[in-house]
Amino acid sequence: MKVVITKDYTEMCKLASRIFAAEITLKPDCVLGLATGSTPVGMYKELVEMYNEHRVDFSQVKTVNLDEYAGLSGDNDQSYRYFMNHNLFDHININKENTNVPNGTAADLEAECERYEQVVASMGGVDVQLLGIGNNGHIAFNEPCEEFPEKTHVVNLTQNTIEANARFFASMDDVPKKALTMGIGTIMKAKKIVLLANGAKKAQTIYDTVYGPITPKVPASILRLHPDVTIFVDEEAGALLKK
Ligand code: PGA
Numbered sequence: 455m456k457v458v459i460t461k462d463y464t465e466m467c468k469l470a471s472r473i474f475a476a477e478i479t480l481k482p483d484c485v486l487g488l489a490t491g492s493t494p495v496g497m498y499k500e501l502v503e504m505y506n507e508h509r510v511d512f513s514q515v516k517t518v519n520l521d522e523y524a525g526l527s528g529d530n531d532q533s534y535r536y537f538m539n540h541n542l543f544d545h546i547n548i549n550k551e552n553t554n555v556p557n558g559t560a561a562d563l564e565a566e567c568e569r570y571e572q573v574v575a576s577m578g579g580v581d582v583q584l585l586g587i588g589n590n591g592h593i594a595f596n597e598p599c600e601e602f603p604e605k606t607h608v609v610n611l612t613q614n615t616i617e618a619n620a621r622f623f624a625s626m627d628d629v630p631k632k633a634l635t636m637g638i639g640t641i642m643k644a645k646k647i648v649l650l651a652n653g654a655k656k657a658q659t660i661y662d663t664v665y666g667p668i669t670p671k672v673p674a675s676i677l678r679l680h681p682d683v684t685i686f687v688d689e690e691a692g693a694l695l696k697k
Contacts, residue, residue, distance in 0.1 A: 478533070
């Protein structure tokens with residue numbers, strides 16, 4: 455695992471965006487694993503800027519997102535499909551048919567998870583996977599638990615995550631309590647992984663991820679067993695690593 459401490463959020467986003475742009479340059483039909491949340495917004499802005507400057511071409515790129523809220527359709531402005539369209543896909547020359555987000559309104563959520571797992575496998579695996587990290591160490595919506603979940607599954611969100619997500623919803627009752635998420639096994643199959651974290655709230659979980667025991671109680675800690683992971687943190691999120 456490589457850890458890069460950047461001076462601030464802007465620098466973190468710039469550096470991470472270059473890894474994705476380089477991947478597209480080397481392999482124009484690559485599969486990118488994408489993430490939502492406030493952390494990657496700046497990186498997506500960088501990619502849009504690079505696209506506008508003709509430095510990157512998304513015409514053959516395929517994408518798979520990590521997760522989606524159960525019960526929210528793609529036109530709900532809090533859904534992750536909406537987030538991806540709004541923050542990235544609507545601003546670049548990607549073919550939307552090549553973009554995948556789990557369907558949060560599928561009649562049978564378990565069947566949707568199985569379908570999604572097959573979609574990821576049928577694309578030949580993810581070339582570069584982007585991850586954020588929850589304050590509690592979750593990656594995608596793999597919450598702290600007793601064992602690492604392997605495949606795409608339906609998850610009950612923890613109170614900690616529901617509270618962290620509440621800032622985007624009108625009321626606590628509106629915050630979804632369930633989600634569909636790639637499993638830890640699905641994520642670990644990616645060839646390369648880039649994790650981003652910024653802000654003081656992430657400092658303890660970044661410390662635990664890098665130096666603590668590898669345990670499903672800190673889901674991101676398993677990334678230490680992956681051969682190609684780079685963690686970019688700003689000074690605040692990396693503060694405990696320097697002591
Ligand atoms: P955030 O969420 O980027 O909004 O902090 C990250 C996550 O929960 O994975």
